[in-house]
Amino acid sequence: MADVSFTVDGKKLTAPAGTLLIDACRAHGIEIPAFCYYPGLSLQAACRMCVVRQEKVPKLQTACTTPVAEGLVFTTESPEIAQARKATIELLLGNHPLDCPVCDAGGECELQDMTFRYGAHESKYVEIKQHREEQQWSPVVFFDRPRCILCYRCVRMCGEGMDVWALGIQNRGAGAVIAPNKQDHLECEECGQCIDVCPVGALTSGTYRYKTRPWEMNHVSTVCAHCGDGCKTTLGLKRADDGMEIVRGDNRDKSGINGDFLCIKGRYAFDYSNREDRLTKPLVRQANGELAPVSWEEALEFAGKKLREIRDAKGGRAIGVIGSNRTTNEEAYLLQKFARSVLGTNNIDHHRTADYATFAAALKGNADREASLRDFAAAPAILLLGGDPTEEHPGLAWQLRSDVRLNQARLYVVNHELIKLRRQAKAFLEISQDGYADLVSFLSGNGGALSSNEKAASFREDLLKEESVLIVFGPEYRGKDIEALVKFGMGFPKAKFAILGDYANSRGAADMGLFPDLLPGYVPVTAAGTFAEEYGEALPAAPGLDLVEMFDAAGAGDLAALYVVGSNPVSRYGVDASALKNVFLVVQDMFLTETAKLADVVFPAANLYEKAGTVTNTFGDIQLVKKAADRAGVRSDFELIVRLADRMGADVKKLVPFGRGGVRADFGQTRGAQSGEADRHQVWLTAHHIELKASPFDPFAIFDEVQRLVPAYDIPRMDLLTGNDQHIKTELVQIENTGSRRDLVLPSKDTLFTSGTLGKYSAMLHSVMESHTRKTAETAAD
Amino acid sequence: MAAEKTTIFSPETAARFDKLVTIYPVKRSALVPMLLYAQDDIGYISDAVVAEIAERIGITELDVRNVLSYYSMLRTKPVGKYHVQVCTNISCMLRDGYATLDQCKKKLGIGHKETTADGLFSLEEVECLGVCCWAPVVQVNYDFYDQLTPEKLDKVLDDYREGRGKETK
Ligand code: SF4
Ligand code: SF4
Numbered sequence: 041m042a043d044v045s046f047t048v049d050g051k052k053l054t055a056p057a058g059t060l061l062i063d064a065c066r067a068h069g070i071e072i073p074a075f076c077y078y079p080g081l082s083l084q085a086a087c088r089m090c091v092v093r094q095e096k097v098p099k100l101q102t103a104c105t106t107p108v109a110e111g112l113v114f115t116t117e118s119p120e121i122a123q124a125r126k127a128t129i130e131l132l133l134g135n136h137p138l139d140c141p142v143c144d145a146g147g148e149c150e151l152q153d154m155t156f157r158y159g160a161h162e163s164k165y166v167e168i169k170q171h172r173e174e175q176q177w178s179p180v181v182f183f184d185r186p187r188c189i190l191c192y193r194c195v196r197m198c199g200e201g202m203d204v205w206a207l208g209i210q211n212r213g214a215g216a217v218i219a220p221n222k223q224d225h226l227e228c229e230e231c232g233q234c235i236d237v238c239p240v241g242a243l244t245s246g247t248y249r250y251k252t253r254p255w256e257m258n259h260v261s262t263v264c265a266h267c268g269d270g271c272k273t274t275l276g277l278k279r280a281d282d283g284m285e286i287v288r289g290d291n292r293d294k295s296g297i298n299g300d301f302l303c304i305k306g307r308y309a310f311d312y313s314n315r316e317d318r319l320t321k322p323l324v325r326q327a328n329g330e331l332a333p334v335s336w337e338e339a340l341e342f343a344g345k346k347l348r349e350i351r352d353a354k355g356g357r358a359i360g361v362i363g364s365n366r367t368t369n370e371e372a373y374l375l376q377k378f379a380r381s382v383l384g385t386n387n388i389d390h391h392r393t394a395d396y397a398t399f400a401a402a403l404k405g406n407a408d409r410e411a412s413l414r415d416f417a418a419a420p421a422i423l424l425l426g427g428d429p430t431e432e433h434p435g436l437a438w439q440l441r442s443d444v445r446l447n448q449a450r451l452y453v454v455n456h457e458l459i460k461l462r463r464q465a466k467a468f469l470e471i472s473q474d475g476y477a478d479l480v481s482f483l484s485g486n487g488g489a490l491s492s493n494e495k496a497a498s499f500r501e502d503l504l505k506e507e508s509v510l511i512v513f514g515p516e517y518r519g520k521d522i523e524a525l526v527k528f529g530m531g532f533p534k535a536k537f538a539i540l541g542d543y544a545n546s547r548g549a550a551d552m553g554l555f556p557d558l559l560p561g562y563v564p565v566t567a568a569g570t571f572a573e574e575y576g577e578a579l580p581a582a583p584g585l586d587l588v589e590m591f592d593a594a595g596a597g598d599l600a601a602l603y604v605v606g607s608n609p610v611s612r613y614g615v616d617a618s619a620l621k622n623v624f625l626v627v628q629d630m631f632l633t634e635t636a637k638l639a640d641v642v643f644p645a646a647n648l649y650e651k652a653g654t655v656t657n658t659f660g661d662i663q664l665v666k667k668a669a670d671r672a673g674v675r676s677d678f679e680l681i682v683r684l685a686d687r688m689g690a691d692v693k694k695l696v697p698f699g700r701g702g703v704r705a706d707f708g709q710t711r712g713a714q715s716g717e718a719d720r721h722q723v724w725l726t727a728h729h730i731e732l733k734a735s736p737f738d739p740f741a742i743f744d745e746v747q748r749l750v751p752a753y754d755i756p757r758m759d760l761l762t763g764n765d766q767h768i769k770t771e772l773v774q775i776e777n778t779g780s781r782r783d784l785v786l787p788s789k790d791t792l793f794t795s796g797t798l799g800k801y802s803a804m805l806h807s808v809m810e811s812h813t814r815k816t817a818e819t820a821a822d
Numbered sequence: 823m824a825a826e827k828t829t830i831f832s833p834e835t836a837a838r839f840d841k842l843v844t845i846y847p848v849k850r851s852a853l854v855p856m857l858l859y860a861q862d863d864i865g866y867i868s869d870a871v872v873a874e875i876a877e878r879i880g881i882t883e884l885d886v887r888n889v890l891s892y893y894s895m896l897r898t899k900p901v902g903k904y905h906v907q908v909c910t911n912i913s914c915m916l917r918d919g920y921a922t923l924d925q926c927k928k929k930l931g932i933g934h935k936e937t938t939a940d941g942l943f944s945l946e947e948v949e950c951l952g953v954c955c956w957a958p959v960v961q962v963n964y965d966f967y968d969q970l971t972p973e974k975l976d977k978v979l980d981d982y983r984e985g986r987g988k989e990t991k
């Protein structure tokens with residue numbers, strides 16, 4: 041809309057016509073207090089805090105509902121306005137318990153701030169305050185009624201934002217109260233968004249309530265460790281006996297690709313990290329068959345020596361490596377480099393949750409065709425094929441709902457299930473579970489591909505009218521089907537694509553070459569090019585064994601050693617323990633998982649919240665991971681790989697090109713007086729925004745190499761370091777064709793309340809699952 | 823939704839509801855009338871009433887409760903056969919409405935929002951009934967008794983007790 045000029049507090053401002061005064065003012069640095077107004081939600085005008093004086097209008101006006109127009113004149117602060125706001129606060133405080141000293145919100149409470157600003161500290165009310173006991177509505181949500189100022193933010197957030205509609209408002213007047221959908225408890229998605237937007241401490245969370253004060257925490261912004269959406273989160277950390285403990289996660293600065301959204305996992309399921317039963321000492325299997333804690337020295341020496349012996353005696357062919365979906369890009373890269381240049385094997389794989397390789401090949405050479413998660417916030421039209429974002433990609437589901445709600449985006453959904461997002465869809469097409477390939481054929485013009493169906497025909501007709509479409513597809517699409525889908529999509533004047541895979545860094549694992557046949561950037565091992573020079577002679581020219589073949593080989597006695605980093609294949613693939621009987625198994629993990637239990641050596645590993653580096657979400661958005669939490673005894677997978685390589689006698693400087701320019705740091709000491717050397721080093725580097733790469737444990741030393749060898753990752757470093765997400769350049773992927781690759785994609789099938797192995801160790805997720813006997817699927821009102 | 827298999831309402835009410843949801847631009851506009859008719863039919867708004875109305879309109883039970891709890895004339899507990907509503911709002915108060923209320927309490931032996939043991943009477947203190955000009959006023963079910971004196975009130979209640987009262991619902 042055209043810009044209009046208007047005057048606020050004597051200043052001439054311009055904004056598009058129709059902008060709400062409150063937004064226009066905020067954009068120009070004029071703060072107008074607001075309790076009920078919340079950007080992106082419907083207008084409520086319930087609190088009267090935002091009142092301003094508009095010239096020629098007899099009464100004070102609410103800035104949150106007043107659109108600006110040409111020539112209007114406003115005053116936002118005056119004794120009259122201050123008095124009105126003060127009176128509002130006095131009323132709000134009428135029944136307010138003023139228990140700020142113990143309230144979770146104390147120190148970051150909007151009511152507290154406003155009381156401080158307008159000073160309604162004495163009250164004319166002499167009546168006894170109405171009190172109600174705090175209620176627990178779910179494992180996550182607690183409600184303290186007397187603190188509630190009835191701004192309805194929570195009600196609107198849950199309904200409009202989440203499309204859950206679990207909160208309502210009951211009674212009226214002074215008796216009005218926020219109510220949960222099941223009378224005394226909630227049945228909902230447990231996202232905590234209601235708690236997040238509550239301006240006071242009326243809604244509090246089960247994980248954070250009464251634990252600490254906002255100013256007592258360190259706040260570190262990093263990336264959620266759970267699903268493939270890669271939401272940015274700010275972790276609140278508190279000192280614990282053995283490190284820094286995570287006490288909360290939120291996204292109040294709204295600077296990330298997820299806006300103000302976090303789902304239950306990002307917001308609350310960090311508790312696995314704080315668990316007592318985490319591994320904090322290396323374990324080595326003893327003569328009696330038991331795993332026992334030993335010193336780092338002993339464990340590393342033992343594992344390094346044994347691996348070297350096996351390599352020297354039987355060759356790299358006899359060794360397998362399984363990487364992780366949750367380690368950083370640098371760790372994934374380093375792991376495959378270690379496998380290929382030190383162990384001398386291409387037997388490397390990971391749990392694949394989407395066919396990224398084929399997707400990369402299909403998009404090769406087409407610049408700017410892959411959709412970032414950001415793109416979904418403003419796309420005019422979206423085609424969602426398969427998957428169930430509400431359960432598997434809550435961040436994406438939030439973007440889709442917001443886009444439909446705020447921008448009237450047209451969402452086209454095709455699925456074999458009645459997924460919840462159909463409620464936002466302009467058109468929903470139900471197909472059979474094996475009909476996804478036929479669907480593409482049908483959309484591409486083969487009318488016979490879907491059994492004749494008027495609905496399908498009109499779906500296609502509407503869809504094909506779109507000019508600019510984001511096509512996002514679930515793990516139902518693999519191999520040839522992806523190629524066909526991309527081919528169809530390229531028919532639109534403007535189309536972008538996104539592939540849905542699970543876990544925080546599945547995409548990175550694939551991009552970084554955790555494949556037996558593909559090097560980083562999807563370069564085929566059979567045409568290794570520069571990698572042959574970089575990695576030296578050890579790099580085998582033929583593809584290695586994939587994950588399934590490795591276990592087959594183990595069963596057949598052809599695999600002598602297996603190195604598993606941050607993965608639990610024994611549980612995921614139902615591997616028979618006896619297959620690994622004669623295999624020297626080294627496992628790095630947080631917990632004694634099913635796989636770790638069978639290991640000969642187990643190293644206690646740090647999780648994603650305890651290390652620095654980068655991760656790539658399923659949309660190809662590369663983001664910086666910062667070290668937030670800390671646990672005495674654990675080490676990053678990066679450090680562990682380097683140390684193992686060192687013990688195997690490899691040239692560490694070749695593996696990690698650190699210390700250029702003559703700066704050296706030592707290897708860090710084993711835990712003791714000098715413990716935490718590498719961690720401190722990293723913290724210091726991060727704190728000073730510099731990249732010294734003085735230590736072999738500095739992930740950025742490897743990231744340099746990644747950027748050098750994988751053109752798709754050659755993104756502006758400065759932006760990345762300042763916390764902005766950067767999108768990968770798919771057109772620069774080096775893949776040739778994926779022709780006859782074996783389809784090993786195994787979607788995790790995680791729901792809103794599960795998260796693979798991490799979920800298994802989250803007590804919070806367990807308690808939520810137990811409290812949910814049934815899932816909500818009610819429809820919203822008209 | 824019209825093809826409701828089972829309903830807790832009488833056939834007339836059910837038929838009325840089938841129609842009600844079709845006559846407004848948005849279905850949920852039928853909510854308040856439905857609640858009022860349902861209360862007349864069942865006597866109060868039970869959980870089952872909430873559930874069926876939600877289902878008929880296609881909204882959540884929470885939505886129904888949000889509205890239901892707003893209106894004091896909608897009740898969620900059963901009342902007596904004769905529901906005595908005594909006004910104590912300003913006009914009635916000036917004409918001794920509180921004495922009227924006290925007299926009812928004493929005579930029926932129950933308090934505000936209570937029901938006699940035999941289930942015959944229940945009592946409720948209410949806000950203005952819109953008959954201020956003839957205050958003080960009592961409403962029994964849907965019938966009004968105005969310009970009350972102690973004698974007149976006694977007779978009204980006695981008549982109901984003896985089965986001589988007006989039998990509208
Ligand atoms: S936790 Fe999320 S889904 Fe549950 S009531 Fe709050 S906003 Fe709604
Ligand atoms: S609980 Fe919080 S967000 Fe909800 S109405 Fe009350 S103050 Fe507002």
Ligand code: SF4
Binds near residue numbers: 305433
């Ligand atoms: S949507 Fe995914 S990335 Fe975002 S908070 Fe939830 S689990 Fe984490």
Ligand code: FES
Binds near residue numbers: 084088091103
């Ligand atoms: S913010 Fe405008 S009335 Fe609440």
Ligand code: FES
Binds near residue numbers: 910911950952953959
């Ligand atoms: S005050 Fe009693 S009827 Fe109006």
